Amino acid sequence: MRSLFNTALLKEQLKRYWPIGVITFLAYFLGCLMPIWNNAGSKYPSPDEMIQLLEMQNPIIIISNIITPLVAVISIFSYMYRQNSTGAIHSLPFTKKQLFASNVMAGYLLTILPLVLFSLLLLAVPVEFRRDYAYSGNPYMYTKWIAIDIFPNGLTYGEVVNTLPVVTGFFARTLLSFTFYYVLFITAAMMVGNHIVYFLVSAVLPFIAAGFCALFGVTAFFYLFGYGIERVLIEKTLTFTNPILMSTGFTYAESSEPYINKIDGMGGYYIAYVVIIAALLVLSYGMHRARGLERAGDTVVFAPLKNFFIFMISLSGMVLMGIFLMAMLDSVAFLYVGFVIGFIIAFIIAQMIAEKSFNVFYKYKAGVAFWQLKALMRHAAVAVALLAAVVITCKMDLTGYVRYMPEASEVAGVYFGWSGRLKSYDPASEAYEKQFISDPRIIGETLAAHGQVINARAEQRKAFLNSISSSYDRQEHISWEYQPIIYRLKNGKIVTREYRLSKAFHDEYFSDIIYSETVILSDLFWLEISECLNQIALRPYIYTQQNDEERINHNYKEIMIYKADEIRSLIEALKKDYVKHKQNGSRVEEYDAVCFDAHTKTNECGGIWGSYYLDIGYGKNTLEWLNTHGYKVEKLD
């Protein structure tokens, strides 16, 4: 029964690279522990540092999450990248399995032992939750958020912050994240043959899934009529494939509300991460076994992988150059010109990287460029085939995406918000349902207009192309209008479409809908939910014309309203002004009239946090309300 690890090798690697562990620990000690302990022991102790750390917001831990595994892997495995060192190691008496396991374990210990020690020390000094805030006259003064998933019962005055369960949770989350990156970088190390490419691949791997999403999105955006780039999908992918983003709360994916609600987004994904880590480990082991040592020093060790990288780089170059030329030269024809130029240039660059030489035009005996030409043709053929497949699928609508429209009976609500992004993504919250307009008349009209769009897609394609190729038009919306339509179906599904339509078409079919009172007021749905809405701040401004220039004069005092009954009636006035303003195309036409920005503040209920802002422009009704309730518009001194 042979052991998995060769203890001699393991010990030796630890002996050689212990500074990595020590330096990491020192960083934790000096950068995290010392400030916490200083803070806790000072005259006015505050738990802020400790809370920030436990909420995964400490920059040192975050940076170390990437850097420590990156450095550990390249140190332990750097022997693989030179012929003499790899030969010397492989002639020693260990099996490849032992070599791999011992090295992986050595690097892993260096990566996580500092974390273990640090977590233990975190428990050493109890930090109490004390908070003193100066009273400012407003009983609902802003207090610091506490992450709900980390402190599910909140924190009470005097309670210890760094309890065993909380610190254990911190340790578990951080451990998972460190392990993920460690194994990811090992995978990178096994694929490549030298240090530089290791760093390049390691830099790219965390983004590769999101990159594919983006590529898919951009392609569909261009070729598929009605497709809007789902930024949410890209962000979701990016966040999921990077546990560090997830645990620090970079979770646009789940909600557009401030992150605090769901800081521990990793919660249910633990098992998925563990599975991914195991899979990557098995993959790395397989690559380690299959590596031919004669390739030490090459860029990529496996020929098929090398070809894949070259292809992907060429493809990226093709897309980037195509988009660049099209935007620069204001013509769609240049998209395809750019494709060709970009592909060739990127291919040559990729070959230079792969062969580590600028001279890639000669190979073996084949003479000038011949070998390169064959390889180029092969890669280009694949790219052309892919492009053709995409174009055919989209133009002929093989998936039915373009012509699809839900039945009126299926639709529960419709939403027209900008950038295709919902205000709330949490189906459990009240806001989620309310943000969709459920008025059946609006739904009917929308479906009718939608049908017209689909029928007119051939001509509207022109408007689309104008909107993306002409730089002037892109900025000024001269000839086109952007129109998203998001349906919420009764079965819970969401159907998203985004169109760029000619101004004439949009005016004819959508203006009536968009500028109807129902739709405009649907923007303010959240005002309806907020029984918890406890404060409205009005900021007046005057739109003047001085010296032939239009100016906005903001030098007026903010007016705060927080009496519950007043808030109710103010909201009605605000709504009226808002509708008028929107129907005017959000333009203010009267100079020297009083305009308002309104900021609302909510408190902890209804699933909405924070503040909302609306610009009501010329606030005739609001001004009237202020006068009747005894508030004045005053200049600042």
Next chain:
Amino acid sequence: MIRTEELTKSFDNLLALDKLNLNVKKGSIYGLVGVNGSGKTTAIKHLTGIYRQDAGTVTIDGESVYDNTGIKKRVGYIPDDLYFFPNYTIKAYAGFYKRLFKTWDDERYKSLLRTFGLNDRFNINRFSKGMQKQAAFIFIMSAMPDVMILDEPVDGLDPVVRRLVIQRIVEDVSEREMTVLISSHNLKEMEGICDSIGILKRGKMAIERDLDELKSDVHKIQAAYPDEVPPGIEKYKGLNIRHIETRGSVEIMVVKEKEEVIRRAIAQFKPLVYDLLPLSLEEIFIYEMEGEYNEILV
């Protein structure tokens, strides 16, 4: 003891080893020679379990070498391109090897250290190339291997050290029947210490013989004739002539026959005087390589 059968290896469409058959008997000192690029180091890297063959077998003591720790523990290897961990001393390395090789003999290590006079507290990477080779030699000798594989081991060592190294090797071979494979370009030295030779040519084994047998097979003849040289090589019908050259009245030949056969053949033509010489290993090698280069050397 060391054996490859039909060993084949290609790198990127370049055939490095072409069905190589190599056989080293136990307890012998085998010299592996060949021009640069003939595949010596590639073959050696298969014997030490670094490369994996495309086809064929590589065995030591009947067992396949690749990924075989049992065999690797009995093999001591010195590559031509030495590598040591940065900032390691001889002492540190000795500690590492001691844990890796169960057969490590500390007494021998200390005695070798004394013999070569190296300081075990210095960073090995600061040593000169020659001293590094000595260090490498000390390490593998102290591990008491059954098989020693040396790639250009004594090139770059001064004569005194060279002698010490060879003495130790010779001791182990006679005492423990250690098997040694040496690859070197220094054929004069190889001649003095090897009992078998393998000549590698373009990835194939051109000649593999016991050295003495090899030398008794080939001879060089310089014959001087009273007048012009009797014309024609046909006169030497039946003889395996590797090379023949005539300069005026002197004829120079390299013939692959036993001494007796040659003497009888030459005597027929009554040369004025002739010399019959065995070839040195270097000469055998050069004539074998004829055709590899464009110059024919006499």
Next chain:
Amino acid sequence: MFQIDLKSRMPIYEQVVNNFKRLITTGLLKPGDRVPSVRELAKALTCNPNTVQKAFRELESQGYIYTVPGQGSFISEPPAEGSEAKAEAILEKIGELVYELEFLGITRDKIVEKIMKG
């Protein structure tokens, strides 16, 4: 005892054999003297032990040394009458060689000179 001449074209084992023969015929090694072991000799000469082994086998087959298992090898007594026939054969051979030499134009005097020099 003696050195190996690496520059000489003569195979090493032949040199060892010849050197031993000279030491024995000149009386520096007497019958009954212990011959150094393969290991000792190989180390002293810095040459291949197999080569030394081969030389010893040759010497033994020609009767110059004999081996006692467990004790080592020793110089033999000079051969008795039985080998007169062998000596005759060698003398015959010398005669042939002399004839060849004369045919090549080497004078008797030169031949004798060579014999005296050894």
